[in-house]
Amino acid sequence: MRSPESPVLTIDGLIKDVGPLATLDGKMLRVVSGLSLVAERGQVTALLGANGAGKTTTLECAQGLQKRTGGSISLLGADPDTAGADLRSRVGVMLQDGGLPPSARPIPLLRHVAGMYKNPMDVDALVERLGISQFSRTSVRRLSGGQKQRLALAAALVGNPEILFLDEPSAGLDPQSRQMVFELIAELRDAGMGIVLTTHLMDDAERLADYVYIIDGGHNVVEGTVAELLRHDHATDSAITDRTLYFDAPGGLDFAGALGPGLQLTETRSGSYSITGAITPNDLAALTAWWAERNIMPASLRLEARSLEDVFLDISGRDLR
């Protein structure tokens, strides 16, 4: 039997070939090449990568929707390729394209899916929670992208799954829906559900993920918590302490005397400055003191650490989008 601490998903050396493809002279294309990951209960595990990195294929192999070419997958302790109804009842899936029939109306559809489970969620409460009641009389065909996305999430959740797969969960969401969906995901995580999601949005991963796998070219290149990824320079394998301070002040100021050693000052355009380096509290104090002596009040002031976007750029040498 599983222990409650066993991972919800373990993927080891996954390989997936597709084809043969006419565009490759009838050869197979390897879309996933040796990808490994572990997803735990009570955690959000994010697969982060550009379009075409192999994220969706990996998820579909784990869901049993595609047969893998090689490697092993353990989904709640079982092989998804031979999964029966018992295993499927413990797995919730939100597909990237939704998978909802266009002529259906939200509530009958959710009740229909709920009927596949012995002990489904209360559909009314779920509908209320995800704001679906606002569009409950509209057919799927006429829903906005964000409304469809919320309905697909509800359909994935209605069976009380132990593991929830979300393929690009924030696609098409307006800011309010996004907040609603993110809060629900955090709540489900705290209730012990294991959540595996893909995203190409750094912001999603930074806000939601407990553990991130950066995927590039069909395999995982770097993994860690968001904090770990941000602190580590993967190019030089050293800790990162760099920050950037952005501010707007009168143009043409000469700061040289106010800056600590190793800090880089740039005036990107007249009056817009950035200081980059291992900025310390003392550096900030010196700088603000220098301003105070001259009665300079910056129009804006913003301090930023490295983002996951920078991490991805370091690793793959290119932008995520």
Added chain:
Amino acid sequence: MSKLLSPNAGPASLPRRIMQQGRYETITMLRNGEQLILAIVLPLMALVGLVVTPLLDGLGGSRVDIATPGILALCAMSTAFTGQGIATGFDRRYGVLRFLSTTPLGRGGLIAGKILAVLVVLFLQVVVVGAIAGFLGWQPRPEAWLPGLGLLVLGAAAFTALGLLVAGTVRPEATLAITNLLWILLGALGGIVVPSERLPGLLQGIVHVLPSGALGQALRDTFLMGAVPFPAVLVLLLWTVLAGAAAIRWFKWN
């Protein structure tokens, strides 16, 4: 702890899942206007057309007695082949098949639910067409009903397998075109409503090995003479097995 989430208690039972899917697909079919036209309106128009014209005169029975078994066969083709094929094709396009196959329903349950819906709709068609044909003077042999319904189920199986084969291998727009075109061609010239004796000589030999001709002939022989023709049953069985095996082999879920 989330108020929404409660412990997972496993899937509903297999019969319950199939009933659930069958009911859902049946309601979806009956709510679809185009499908209703294909399933009920066009067969009834064909029935009336054959009863008021002399096309079927001189075949050893009243017009309505010869026409009605063929119309029932046409109903099976409408629902199992064209209606179900188009619905499945678009479900495949929109990822509905993929999503439902990740739920406890699974692929097997999905197909079983579709077959159940075909049978329920076919039953309703038989009731409606049978009642209207009765008003028009149809007098089926009472003992023909049991084998007749069995043949309709077998015909529906053959046409469902063919519909799924088309829906699972080509784009939904092509499924729409192919299944509608075949419905018209087989309906007019496939020996389903017009007995092979009234078709051009070239077609007479062919229609006996088509599922349309075999089902039409088998139902006419059963309801008119009380005899189930075994060659036609064999043809239907063969189509069911071949198309079913091909669908299992080549059906693409995405």
